[in-house]
Amino acid sequence: MFDTTIKNRGAMTGRFKKTGLLAVAFAAAIGLGQALAGPADAAEGTFKIGMTAFLSGPAADAFGVPSMNGGKLMVDALNKGEVPGPYKGSVGIGGMKIEIVPVDEAGGAQVQIQRFRDLVQREKVDAVVGYDGSGNCLAVAPVAEELKALAIFSGCGTPRIFEEASYEYVFRAGAHSTMDNVALAHYVARKLPDAKTVAGFNQNYSWGQDSWRDFKLALDTFKPGMKVVDELFPEKGAGQYGAQISVLMRKKPDVVHSSLWGGDLEAFLLQAGPRGLFKKTNVVFAMAEHVLPRLAEKVPEGLMTGGRGAVGALHPDTPLANWFYKAYEERYGIPAVQAPFRFVQTILGLKTAVEKAMAANGGKKPTTEETAKAFEYATFEAPTGMIKMAIGGGHQAIQDNAIGISKWNAEKKRVELVDVEYFKAECINPPDGMKAVEWIEKGFPGAKCD
Amino acid sequence: MIHAVTSSPPLAALVCAAALMAVGLMLPDWVLFTASLALAKGLVVLGLVLLLRMGAVSFGQGMYYCLGAYICGLVGNATGVQDALFLVILSGLGCCALGAVLGVFLSAYRGVFFAMFNLALSMILYGALLKATSVGGSDGIGIAPPSYFGLSPSDEYRSILFYAFVVVIAAGVGLATRIYMRSELGLAALAVRDNEIRLEYLGLSVRRVIVFNYAIAAGLAGLGGGLVALVSGHIIPEFAYWTTSGEFVFMTVLSGPSSIVAAFGATALFETVRLVAGQYLPNAWQLMLGAFLLLSILFLPNGIGALAAGRRRTRAPDAKEDAR
Amino acid sequence: MDVFLTILVDGTIYGAWLFLIAIGLTLVFGVMKILNVAHGALYAIGAYAAATLVGGNVIEEVAGFWALPLMLLGSILVAVILGPFLEKFVLRLFYGRDEVVLLLVTFGVSLILEDVIRMIWGVFSQYVAAPYSLFGNVEMGPLYYVGYDFFVVALAVLVGVATSLFLSRTIMGKIVLAVIHDAEISRAMGVNVSRVYLYTFTFGVFLAAVAGAFTSPMLAVTPSIGVNAIILSFAVVVIGGMGSIGGAAVGAALVGLSRATAINFWPEAELFVIYAVMAAVLLFRPQGLFGEPAQRRI
Structure with missing residues (x-):
């Protein structure tokens, strides 16, 4: 009815016909999804x-x-x-x-x-x-x-x-990132007792920033006096790490901490390997476990890494x-x-x-x-x-974690993690009611490590 | 009666708002969220439409959108004031002020350089927010649900009340923008696109026209950002990332430069296509979105605004097209 | 001293990578006035083509120098298949539209291509790792560099010089320059402009694929490698002045060197620096370094 009334009017009304039509179109557009709403309640059982x-x-x-x-x-x-x-x-x-x-x-x-x-x-x-x-x-x-x-x-x-915040309906059935870096710091302190300097190489977003903060704080408790020589935060998705690798090689920290993952991590391993970074310094990873099977032979020997839990081959x-x-x-x-x-x-x-x-x-x-x-x-x-x-x-949730060292098994054509150490959930996760950062800063009160 | 509605913009705005409210009451909750989002983002697109009328496109409108969201969220969190109207007005004014300042510099640029300068600025804001761990860094920060003039709705009524709030704001702003577009200053924007020199001969400052429109567009983006912050309850730096700005430009081109309602319609259409494609093709929704983009540009060269008018209301933006 | 040498070397390598991506982008923009967002996706497809031909995983890879011609072959295949297809059946439908609209069209194409990549190659990353060790290592003071990185620099120089010579020394090149200068007059003079567009776009696709193929050894090839590359090369092209090959080279070097400088002295600013350089250049040269408002050249 909108249409027939307005059809023969001049330019001005044409414009308003448009307005009307568009209002209807808007309503139709947002209603479209509803019209397409097919699935009803899940069937009984x-x-x-x-x-x-x-x-x-x-x-x-x-x-x-x-x-x-x-x-x-x-x-x-x-x-x-x-x-x-x-x-x-x-x-x-x-x-x-x-x-x-x-x-x-x-x-x-x-x-x-x-x-x-x-x-x-x-x-x-x-x-x-x-x-x-x-x-x-x-x-x-x-x-x-x-x-x-x-x-x-x-x-x-x-x-x-x-x-x-506290929620009634929200759960997380896996540990948060604190335990990844606390366990890694434990492992580094045990395996590299002579290390004196450390640098961070983490992506420039919350994950990278938080991981580095936790690792740095935890390491400070286990090995007081470790000197931080550089904190690099490459862009997520950067893909090219030549300049960062040069900086790390020039400053030669004893330990480099990294929480890189996915394509960025693979690119970093592919670029830093041939440049000999892994021979000059110990690069330790919070979660590099997931690239090991497919990167296979290209994984540098002797990388310390976890996988955010007792996962994969560490199960x-x-x-x-x-x-x-x-x-x-x-x-x-x-x-x-x-x-x-x-x-x-x-x-x-x-x-x-x-x-x-x-x-x-x-x-x-x-x-x-x-x-x-x-x-x-x-x-x-x-x-x-x-x-x-x-x-x-x-x-x-809290759960156990495991850290190991990469080793190429030529026979099986697989990267294996050796020298694996398991960490009890209660040892590397904060107790109920305490904030993670606070827990690390206070020196892990209530941690049960036996 | 219809004639009365169609010849009076305020009445048209009122009817539109009433119609949207009526539709809203019938919509299920999850559609209300998308509808509120569409109306809020429609304000950002409306700002870009003002730029498009001058022949300008910004690939950095996400900067004001993001800033508006953060003003709204941070002021709310810091002061505990949750009044929706107060917060979004603050967002709009803050961005408008920044837009007026930056506009003075940016008014010297045209075409791709204008677009990319804006992009650079928004990426700088993005980079700064990534580093701002005190406000959540890249994970962003949550904000409390808004209140309306001292009224805090319970969970069940939150969606519909917010929708009503956005409808009123969108109708009001839409009406104001329409009146502005038909004003002398508003029409001067069209002249900027057509012939800057002639506009100067008429005694109008091209630069001033650009700055004015740019500041309004920034304010609208800030307003939209503030509303989006309130409806989604969580703000992240991604609002300033270039892909966000790119989406807004897409919605703007989909809308076309000729209509207020089209700006909101284009936004609703885009959001709906994205949602529905995600529902039915979780593995190929980007492909669907891309195809939708190509087809809409192919068959709606002047946006959906021109579609409803039933004829080409604006000439092709590029007069040199025959040269190609 | 060491520091400045490493900045120079790292900046140059990074700049060469950027330039390889940006040269195709700037050429297509110069001729067709299309800022091709899909260039990033085509870059990724070039890398995937290389991965497919060379082996794709680290166990069964073509070793030795044979990998290089295979990578080139992959790029040619990508260009020959996708270039004419995209130009004839997609872009041609939109000629004459506003620059922004054309940009959005290519944005749509890139969204589609990204999903197509996932449909063909899956989401899991692929590797072309063997060629990375082809040129051995280069020792520079306390640092080790990979020879392949310098090969990429040489390749960037070669591609840049060859393209410039082609444009200035050959008839076809001069026709292209004429089209860049004024498509309408060229058409009036009997130039088959649509064929120039077809060839230029196909060549642009080839350049994107070459960039992807020859940088793939240092990357894990994933569907999203193009997204980050494209926005950086946009910055490079804008700094250079849109459509100028020399400008793109200077822009790439500028971005590469300032990024390396930032990483050494102020790592917090890595992301800022590229956009800060772009904003600073535009502040003083609103048309970019080599851009000329009246007549664009490349």
Whole structure:
């Protein structure tokens, strides 16, 4: 009716016809998504999970896609009841088949909020698991709380999530980044007792800055008087490290700390190796474990590195871990590294919490509140060992960590980690109610290292 | 009645706002978020439309957008004042002031150099924020939900109330911008694009026109940034990264220079396409977005504003096109 | 003394890398007035082509000097396949539009290409590591450099000089210069301008692929390597004055040297410095170092 009335008027009204039409178009555009809203509630007897990981962008290669692969493997095996160890014979989550909705984590924090709301309110998932970007976790957490929806984070390193706020519905089923660098500092202090100078080589964003801060502080406790000779912060994605390598070689620190990952880390190893940096100084990595299988022979000998937990080839010798490591390589043709190990912790943690809640409520599918309550301070077994939701008011997990030294095995054509040392979760993670930085600065009060 | 609506901009704005509110009441919560986001970002695009009318494009509008978000978030966190209107007005004014200062320098630049100078400035802000660990560095910082004139809504009503707030702001600003565009000074912007020398002959200062429009665009970007900060509850330096600015330019070209409503429509369309592509093709949503970009430029050479008008309202921006 | 030598060497290597990317960008802009965002994705595709031909993983790699002609072959294939396709079926539809619109078109193309890369090669990084040790090591005072890095510098000089000579000494080159100067008059004089566009764009794709292929040995080849490269080379091209090969060379050197200086003396400023240089240059030369408002040349 808008149309017919205005059709024959002059230029002025034409313009306003446009305004009217566009207002309608705007409404139509924002309604479009709703029109496309297909999926209704999950069918009875299924448990629907939104799975978020970087499927594109720089983190897809190192974390996102292996995470998603690991998650799919675990969900398939759970649905078939094939997961060994403590989960033997247990199907899905509390007998319910698991259904997944994969989501790309790339696109920035705002897009993640958008997609999280979409998962919860349109897809009506029972829980959302995943997320590797700290910024994304920090942005999504309050939204989960607002929507009263379960969010279980896997990767994001920052300890800030449960230190700056407390949540009812948000959990992280993996340790935060503090333990990576505390364990590394322990290891460096033990293996390199004569080291006197240290330099940092970390990416210019929160992950790199926090990792370096934690390492520097921790090392200061173990080896007082270590001199910091340089703090380099190359741009994320820079890819070219010639100038930084020259600086490091010129200043010759005894130890170089780096939390690089993915393509940046590989480029750094490829460039610094031939220049002899690794012969002149000990470069120690917080999480280089994930590039070892594919970089193979090009990995310099004698690198000290961890993998943010007892992951990959460092996994503990349990039926669950051995099965997962083997099944992953069989299915995807490449050994599982840290990301899939970390990611499946969210699913197993969720399974544990839901089943605990069901045991309490008489076997019904639990409400989100019941699951959240059951999740707090829970303990469950994962391929990385026992995961304890011990800190952050029972919402933040702690887990064991392992550090080793790289060694090329020409026979097996694999990089192995030797001289591996395992660190107990309680030794390298702050106690409940204490901020990570404060804990390191005070000299690790309450740490149980035996 | 319709004639009355169509010939009076204030009435048109009122009707638009009422229609949007009515639609909003029917929308589910998750669409409301995207709709609020679209209206807030539409303000940024509206600012870029003002620049586009002068034939100028900025690849650094993310700077003001980001600054607006940080003003809103940091002032709110520091003072504990959560009043939405106060905070976003502060964001807008702060950015407008910075825009007026920088505009004096930038008004000497044209074309790609203008675009890239803006980009350089926004990347410098981005770099500074990455280093600002006290405000969260690259992980950003969370901000408390806003209140409205002392009224703090509970969780259930937060989305709809914010949507209503953005609708009122967008309608008000849209109306003001329309009145400005038809004013003498507003029309001078078109003359800057067409022929600067002739404009000087008329006794108007080209530079002043550019600075004025640039400052308003900066203010609108700041306002939009402040609103986005409030609706998403988390601010990150990425707001100033060049890809954010690139998205705004895309929405602006999609909108075209001729209409206020088109600026909001283009933003809504872009956000919807991105969301829906992400839902159905988690592995190829960028491809869909790229294809959407190409097709919309191909079939809507003057933006969706011109589409609704049913004819080409503006001539092709580049008069030298036959030379190619 | 040592410090300044290392800054000079590191800055030059970095600048050479930037110049290799920027020369194709500046040439295409000079002739077609298109600031090609997809250049970054084409750079990545060049690297992937090299990885595919040379081996792609560190175990089964083509060793020895054979890798170099293979990398060149890969670049030619990328150019011959993608250049005409993109020019004829995508860009040609948009000629005559505003520069900004053309830029957005190439932005759309780059979004598409990035996903296409992931569909063809997957997300996992690939390596072309063997050629990196082809030229041995060079010792310089306390420092070790990799010979391949100097090969890249030589390659950048070669590409720059060859392109300049082609433009100034050959008939075809002079036709291209005429089109750069004034496409309309050239057309009136009987120049087949659309063919010049086709060749120029294809050559631009070739240059992007060459940059990607020959820097791939020092990188892990991932789908997103182009994103960071493209914004840096934009800065280089703008500093140089848009469309000038000499300008791009000076811009690349300037950015490379100031970055190396920053890393040595003020590492906090690594990101700032590139944009600060760009802002400073534009402040004093609004048209870039070698840009001329009235007639652009390359």
